[in-house]
Structure formats: C-alpha cells, structure tokens
Amino acid sequence: MAGLLEVRNLKTYFYTQDGVVKAVDDVSFNVSEGETIALVGESGCGKSVSALSVLRLIQEPPGKILAGEILFGGKDLLKLSRQEMQKVRGAEIAMIFQEPLTSLNPVLTIGRQLTEAMELHLGMTEEQAKQEAIKLLESVGIPHAERRIRDYPHHFSGGMRQRVMIAMAISCAPKLIIADEPTTAVDVTVQAQLLELIRKFTAELNSSLIMITHNLGVVARYARRVYVMYAGKIVEHGTALDVFHHPAHPYTAGLLASVPRLDEPKKVRLASIAGQPPDLIAPPPGCAFTPRCIFAVPECSSGVYELVEISPGHFTTCWRAREGKIAWKTD
Amino acid sequence: MEATATQISARPHHTLWGDAYIRLRRNRLAIAGAVIIVLIIIGAVIIPYVSPYTFDKQDITAILEGPSREHWLGTDSLGRDVFTRLLYGARTSLAVGIFTQIIILLIGIPIGAVAGSLGGKTDNLLMRFVDVMYAFPDILLIILLRAILGGSIFNIFLAIGLVSWVNVARLIRGQVLSLKQRDFVTAARAMGGSSGYRIMRHLIPNSLGPIIVLVTFSIPRAIFAEAALSYIGIGVKPPTPSWGTMIRDGYDVIFAAPHLVIFPAIAIAILMLSFTFLGDGLRDALDPRLRK
C-alpha cells in the first residue's frame, strides 16, 4: 500500500508568556491509502496539535511549526503557499472537530456551511451544491433534509451537529479524514452511531482516517495501527493487535489497565496512572514518563529515547521493555 | 515511588482593596487622571485666597487681552481675568459633579434595594419604569426639569440627579438579588432569622466597589450636563462663573479673542478625560477576575 501521508520529525512549539510549550516534539507517523490509524494519549499530549499541524491550522502567534516534513501525495505540505494549502484543506484532507456546539457558525444556515466547500473545491453551482447537501444530510441520518437545510445550528442537538460535521468533512470526498475526538463531547448513546458513520464513509470513499482519541475501546474497534503519544512524543506504535495484546511501554500498559472490562471480576479495582500530566515547558529529563512510571530506575532520567523496533512493525521508546526487564499482565 | 517535591509558593495575602490599590498604582493613565483632578481641586479651593482678582472684577482698561504676565490666560470682554474665572468655574463643575452623585445615590440606592428585595410586581413595575427612563434622551429631560425647577444651583443638582440615578438603581438591585440567593440568607431564614439585616450587612461591602466605579464615570456626565445647560443659558446664573457660560460669552467674540473659548473648552475636556481614565483604572483594579 502506498504511503498517503508521511509526517517526519514534526516540531510544533507554542511561545507563551510562561515559556515555550513543546506541544509536538519530533513526532513522526504515517498513514497509507485507505488505512485507519489512531493517535492516542491523554489530554495535552500533543495529538490534536499534531493533527492541526498537518492542516497547518496552528495559530501563529503563539504557535509555530518549526521543523519537519509533512508529505502528502508526494508534496511537502509545509512548503506549500497559502493558496495551495487552501486547495488541500477540505478537498484532499478534511477534519472533524471535537466540539460540535462551537464548531459551527451560529449565523449561517447548515445548508450554507455544507455548500461552501463544495462550491469552492468542486466548482458546483449553488443549486447543485444544495442538492448534494440534501443528499449528504440524508446519508448521515438527518431526516427531512430538505427542510433542515435552511435551519441554523442552534436548531440541532449535539449529536446531530456532529453528523453535520461529518457530512461537511466528506462532502468533497477527501483522501484523508482526520477525526479529532469526534465523540468526546457527545452522548454515549450517540457515540457508537457516529463512529459507525465515519467508518462507513471512509470505507465507501476509500479514504484514510486518522482517529484521535483517548478512548481505547474506539481504537481497538476501528484502527489498524496505533500511535501512543506522551508529552509531545510518540512512545510506542504498532498494529492495534500488537499494542493491545503486547503493550511495550509502561504508559500504554497503564492506559490499558485503566479501561474497565466486562470480563473482569467486579472486585478488581480500576487502575489509574498516578501523578500529573507532564509540564510541556520543562518536561522531565530523559524519558518524560519517569515520574509516573512504576518501573522507573534512576537511569531512566537521563539519555535520549528513540523509537526502536521490538518486534516486526512494533516500536517503543522504553529501553527496559525492550530489554525484557519488565513485564506486566497482558492477555 | 518518587516523591515530587512540591513548592508552596508564598503568595502575599492581599485584601481586595489592597490588591486593587496596587493594581491601580500601576495604571499610569489612571494616576495621571487622579493627579490632574487633585490639582484642579486644589486650584479651585485656593483660588479665592491666591488670586489678585475676583471672578467678577471688571476692568475696562484691559478688555479682550491675550495671555500676559498680569493675566495668565488673558481677559474677557469685561476685562475679567480668565484664569481666575476658569478656576472658579472649576468650583462650579466640581460641585455639580460631586453633589449630583449624592442625589443619585440617595434616589438610586433605595429604589434599587426596594426593587431587589421586594421582588415580584413592585420590582417589575420599577424596572419597567427604569426602562422607559432609559429610553428617554437624558439631556433633554434634564433641560426640561431645569426649566421647571428654575432658580438655584441646587436645582441643577436636582435636575441632573433626577435623571441619572438609573444605573445605580440597577446595580443595587442586582446586588440585592444575588445576595438573596446566597446560602447564608436561606440559612438565616430557615432558622427564623431576619434576612433583611444580613442582606444589608453584606450589601454595602459588596456594592462599594462597583458603586465607586459608577460614580467616577457619572461625575463627568454631570459636569458635561452642567456645561451644556450653562451654554444654552439655563445653567448657573451669572455672575457665577461656569465653563459653559464662559464658552457662551466667548462665542460672540470668537474671532477677536478665541482664547476665551479655547480655555474653558479644553478645561472641560481635561477634567472629563481625567475622571474617565481614573474610572477605567478603578474598574480594572476592582475587577475580582483580574486578581493575581
């Protein structure tokens, strides 16, 4: 399979009054055509910023993409002009955002917000785009689409707004869809439906999908490969099977252990990872997870940690895991 | 397990007022405003004792003169010293500015408190009345009242005050309403205690800050109203000097002696600006959300 998107050594920092926040610090990942990958990690680990960097939607100031390459279909997105980048956004790479309540313009009709991109990228006329928008709304499960086209965002519930966001994202048949925690702000009952919608469309369009989430259940179900991020860096990646069944980093193990499971006896307490999220302005020296890692030894606080292959296609930065010096319960 | 050493940062403990004072001090515009106001007050107070002229001393040998050593800001068409008149005019403006606030508070606070505590129909009625008043162009109403009340300078205070109390009333009403909902009031009522007393006890310290800010912004409006009234001829009666009257008188000879109009106009602008800067500074300083 050809590599559709290749992010190499991306660095995105934010220059704030309190210091330089190294939100994304030398991150690399890739997606092939038609593939679904997941970026997981807790809040603030840099996964959203990585996604926004791909689309170059980072606010400068205070942010800045300092280094790296983002190869998409052979071109380096970071080297494109503003106009060229605008042609990529929405048309070739589309994004679904987390907050449906604030991600839609309150004074424009849903129809307008749907037709905008299609008129721009696909050269449709107003009427054509409107018809297409109606079809899109129907396909994401919004009834009475012809009437609803003229409604405003505040007439829709959160779950329905997210469906609209999905419709907007797929409207120009992009090759890559980035879904940034698309179900976090939505009712549990609706989450599964939305995810199914996303999966269905990515399959139909043969698009690639980058799913950003902290919900491992979602990852297990939909992603083929997983990247685990911590403190702005990727600490483990591999196929979902490998990462879930043989986690190779204490952080991943911790994340997995904290997911409630139906097949465990009720008496088993949920483990949570002790400690606070790392300070991205002055991260701990060496491996950033050290302060919270139950397997840490003094050597973990020094040295540079790179991703090393532990088994075919499975990479980790944890040297102790690599050397087999630690183990945890896996299934 | 590592024990992460947590630093307990030493934060100096400030009261709201102490903190506000520190923040205010850093706002240079507000300080400039305050300084100017104080200087004008001092000038206005000492002028009768310091000036060789009185505000109505006419001197037909020195008519319409420009600024000179004897007359720092020149003389007007009756030979009166402009500098002296200007500072006497400051007395008028400052008096109007400050005394109208007293009337505003005397009317606004009770009305707001009554509306807030009684609630229901009374509140509704009062607030509708307030809305209508708000819709009225205030300067026109002031003129109307002035025309009716006539006469003395006290009636000027009254006229302006009767129109400007609306914001204070709204503020106090809001404060009372939010206090009514606070837990300690419910607790007091549950124990059979009087909630009214407790509300009063907390009303004053809580409202003091916003009221100070409101008043500081309301003073320049009163000063403006007085100047406007005097300009169209229904303000203070001559020979009491007022900046508005000085502009009006100077208008007739504007080509021959523009300074007669420039100085009072600039004086009004400076005094109003100073209060506005001070008010901005106070508002930012007293905003609890900006506390560090």
Place this chain on the structure above:
Amino acid sequence: MTKYIARRILWLLLVIFVVAFITFLLMHLVPGGPWDREKQLAPQVVENLNKKYGLDQPFLVQFGKYIWGLLHGDLGVSYIYQDRGVTSIILEGLPKTATLGLVAFLLAIFIGIPFGMAAALRQNSLVDYSSVIFSTIFASIPAFVLGILLMIVFSVFLHVLPTGGWGGISYIIMPAFALAAIPAAYISRITRASMLEVIRQDYVRTARAKGLGERIVLIRHILRNALIPVLTITGPELATLISGSFIIESIFSIPGIGRLFVQGVFQRDYGLIMGSILFYAFAIAIVNLVVDILYAAVDPRIRYD
C-alpha cells in the same frame, strides 16, 4: 418574527405615551404657567389666553386632547409663534437635523468599524495602539467641546471652514465630525473587542479547515458574527447622537430642530418644548425599533422569542 416586531412596536407606543404624559405633567407643574414672562400680563389677558388655548380645562381633558392631536400628527401649539403649530415649525427644521444626524451616523460607522477591524486584525501594531488611544480619548470629549475646538482651528485660525449656517458640504463637516466622534469611538472599541473574540472561535477554525480563503472567512464568518454586538450599541449611540444634536446645532447656527428647541427653552415656549421633546423621543424610539428589527434579521438565534 412578526410577533417580535409587533411587540417592539407596542413597546414603542407605550414609551411615547409615557414620555408624553410625563412631559405634559411636568409642564403643568411649572410655577407661573406659560405666560410668566419678563413683563407681567394683565390677569384678564392671562385668563383669555388660557381660555383660548384650553388651559383652563381639567388636566386629563387637556392631556386627552393632546394625545388625540398626537395621533393625528399634531404636536400642539407654540405659545410664542402663535400663528403656527409646533408640527409645522418642527417640519421646517427637520431636513437639516435629519441630514446632520445621518451624515454624522455614517461617519461614525465608516470610521469606527474599519478602525476597530484593523486594530483587531493587526494586534499590537501601531494601528492597534493608536485605535485604542483615540477611541479612549474621543469617547470622553463631549460633542460640543469638540465642535468648538474644531471651529477654533478650522474657522478662526485656518479660515477654511465657515463658523455656521447651512448650505453645502463645508457647513456640515465640522458639526458632523463633532457629533460622530463619541459614537465612532465606542463603535471602534466594540468592533475591535468583538472581532478579537470571534477570531478565536472554533467555527472560524472550521471554516479555514474547509479550505476557504481568508477573505471569505473574514467576511462571511468573522464579520457577520463580530458586527452583531456593534449593532446592539448602534441604537443607544444613535439616540445619543440625536439628543446631542441640538447643542451642535446651536454652536454652528444650523437652522434645525435643535436650535428651535433651545430658543423654545430660553423663551419658555412650553408648547414648542413639549413638541420637540416628543419628537426627539419618537425619533429615538423609531431608531431603536429599526435596530431591533435589523438585529433579529442578522442573528437567527433570537428570532423565535
């Protein structure tokens, strides 16, 4: 939507009614009545005049007649210009006042909004700082002070503009600018603040993520939302403009309603005073109504209320 408009119109009528009542009431509380002038009139003359103008009738009857007249567009009689009704006097001055008000308003918008926008789009630049400074200063200088200073500079010192009168652009520039300064300052301030707020919103990011060009993002997404708060203050700002116009008309000798009003006050012509105040109140109420309707047209969220 129609319910919304209907309610606003009812409110307008109520306000006018209350204003008329209060003004009428206050007029009748004036000690001495409308004939109290420098030279005392003989009691018989006063009695005759009162009868002629219906002033000897009970208060409510007079008020009722007045309201009836209002509904027919009759603003009452002038006690000084006894051969003309207040309505005709006001209509004479109306074109000038309206022109002045309109020009001042347009100036306020076309200076205030662009400045505010530029300041928000180029934060911390020279434009931003100067916009904030100017808006703070000009928001605090009353129109008539500014008018006088402008007159001094351009008429007295530079001799490029006339000090007063009416007849062409040169007669309108200074008064319009003086009137427009404060509204422009407030409009600029609020435009800037509002834009800064809107630019940070998620939906702007969504628009950019769709690949829309900066221009479209600005006009369709940012401005539409950012100008809503500006619209909200337009009503009160126009009201201030209208009610402050009379002083400016005095200073610049513009033969509009304001000047008539000032003369009326000075001469204790209560008929004229009342009529003028009612006219101003009506103008302000209409302006507020229009702004309210525009607001509903622009912001769909408040329509179904």
